[in-house]
Amino acid sequence: MRVSEQDFVGRDVITVSDFRREEILFLLDTAARFENETGTPLAGRVIAALFFEASTRTRLSFESAVGRLGGTSIGFAEAGASSATKGENLSDTVRVVEGYSDLLLLRHPLEGAARLAAEFVDIPVVNCGDGAHQHPTQTFVDLYTMRRECGRLDGLHVVFCGDLRFGRAVHSLVSVLALFNARVTLVSPSFLRLPAEHRHTLESNGVIYNEAPDLESSLAEADVLYMTRVQRERFTDPLEYERFKDTYTLDLNVLKRASDQLAILHPLPRVNEIAREVDGQSHAAYFRQAHYGVAVRKALLALLLGVAGEVPK
Amino acid sequence: MNDSGRDPGAARNRENVYEVSKLDRGTVIDHLRAGTAVRAASVLRLPPSCPMMLGVNLESERLGRKDIIKIRHYELSEEEAAKVALISPDATLSIIRDFSVAQKIDLHPPIAFRGLIRCTNDVCITHSEGIRGRFFVASHDPVTAACEYCGRHITADHFEFEKNA
Ligand SMILES: [Zn+2]
Numbered sequence: 001m002r003v004s005e006q007d008f009v010g011r012d013v014i015t016v017s018d019f020r021r022e023e024i025l026f027l028l029d030t031a032a033r034f035e036n037e038t039g040t041p042l043a044g045r046v047i048a049a050l051f052f053e054a055s056t057r058t059r060l061s062f063e064s065a066v067g068r069l070g071g072t073s074i075g076f077a078e079a080g081a082s083s084a085t086k087g088e089n090l091s092d093t094v095r096v097v098e099g100y101s102d103l104l105l106l107r108h109p110l111e112g113a114a115r116l117a118a119e120f121v122d123i124p125v126v127n128c129g130d131g132a133h134q135h136p137t138q139t140f141v142d143l144y145t146m147r148r149e150c151g152r153l154d155g156l157h158v159v160f161c162g163d164l165r166f167g168r169a170v171h172s173l174v175s176v177l178a179l180f181n182a183r184v185t186l187v188s189p190s191f192l193r194l195p196a197e198h199r200h201t202l203e204s205n206g207v208i209y210n211e212a213p214d215l216e217s218s219l220a221e222a223d224v225l226y227m228t229r230v231q232r233e234r235f236t237d238p239l240e241y242e243r244f245k246d247t248y249t250l251d252l253n254v255l256k257r258a259s260d261q262l263a264i265l266h267p268l269p270r271v272n273e274i275a276r277e278v279d280g281q282s283h284a285a286y287f288r289q290a291h292y293g294v295a296v297r298k299a300l301l302a303l304l305l306g307v308a309g310e311v312p313k
Numbered sequence: 314m315n316d317s318g319r320d321p322g323a324a325r326n327r328e329n330v331y332e333v334s335k336l337d338r339g340t341v342i343d344h345l346r347a348g349t350a351v352r353a354a355s356v357l358r359l360p361p362s363c364p365m366m367l368g369v370n371l372e373s374e375r376l377g378r379k380d381i382i383k384i385r386h387y388e389l390s391e392e393e394a395a396k397v398a399l400i401s402p403d404a405t406l407s408i409i410r411d412f413s414v415a416q417k418i419d420l421h422p423p424i425a426f427r428g429l430i431r432c433t434n435d436v437c438i439t440h441s442e443g444i445r446g447r448f449f450v451a452s453h454d455p456v457t458a459a460c461e462y463c464g465r466h467i468t469a470d471h472f473e474f475e476k477n478a
Contacts, residue, residue, distance in 0.1 A: 108438070111434060116439070
């Protein structure tokens, strides 16, 4: 079951579970090759970025990837600028845009939007977030960062901390870690515990995991700490939000117990969950993580468009 | 007489009373799980004044208790049969013609299907686009369907069936 570039050409990227372990590793290898790529394999290609929901970080990361590879991006950054405000169906919009572009990046507030778009167009569709459902490129970036920072992806001990209930990035990463024989520790207030269906996924995939009340004592043997922010918009009661938002704060004091090789990841933006004093530590990988995102997205775009091989090795 | 003090032959005879009361032409849905007949009947699109009998909590050798539906002068469509199978997997469907069983089918939930039910996720794209949902059966007992679009898992007791069969 050897993977080649051909396996990616023209493919849609809707959920992480569409990809096998070998395919993910192939993508990460390609991303490593693209980290310092200066060629322009996307020259003459047009990438359409339809962002029906604002997401500055993801959009900029993709636009940077397109620009660095010599491609052109078109599109809009929020639904207000699109014909959706005039009541146009998504399926109509994507069929129109298909004629303007070679690949479609789609972010949409409704779940399943990317799968639907992919059914209506022949060009590759990349899901850049569909509601609370999936955001596969974030997960690829997380995996790339873990491997890049830890030097391996197999057998890592990963601690997740913060909002494990609503965090889409956490759910997606948790679901894929089973492919890499990870050990998992979950640290959250009980209100923000990882939902049962995802705990069952861990169990049924044979992942060893435990739930711990305390971050500090969980760090001693951890390779990766995946911090998340508690999002205000998840709470209907502002007092509830105030109660949970600062439950876990990572500062130098908490970090004392950490092993030397610990890498701290965060999908960003952060609020107070990581103190600024941590930023200067070698553990702090979250800004590098954002930067790796461009390499991973460059690799993905080039693979889907069948031009990844045009880069000199 | 067996250990339990019941005569299996007598039980079979009692079952037969329900099963073979004379239907000249129509459909018998048998071995419905106890308590599902009313729900199963509600997904059928019968013509007005079509006679239908429901038997509820009847004795069954196979299931302990079972429900049964008999409909006169009506044969289920494939869609209706699929809906019944989603409500009560492993029911049996008999088409009666001229007082005898013309065809007997063991119902099984479809592995993957379009329509039949609607996704229960309010923010699923299928609703705003006005398209029929696509589902695959993620587990069998109870039947759980997963939406191909948004990924929502829906268990049988939460199925919302499409009206336009
Ligand atoms: Zn759905």
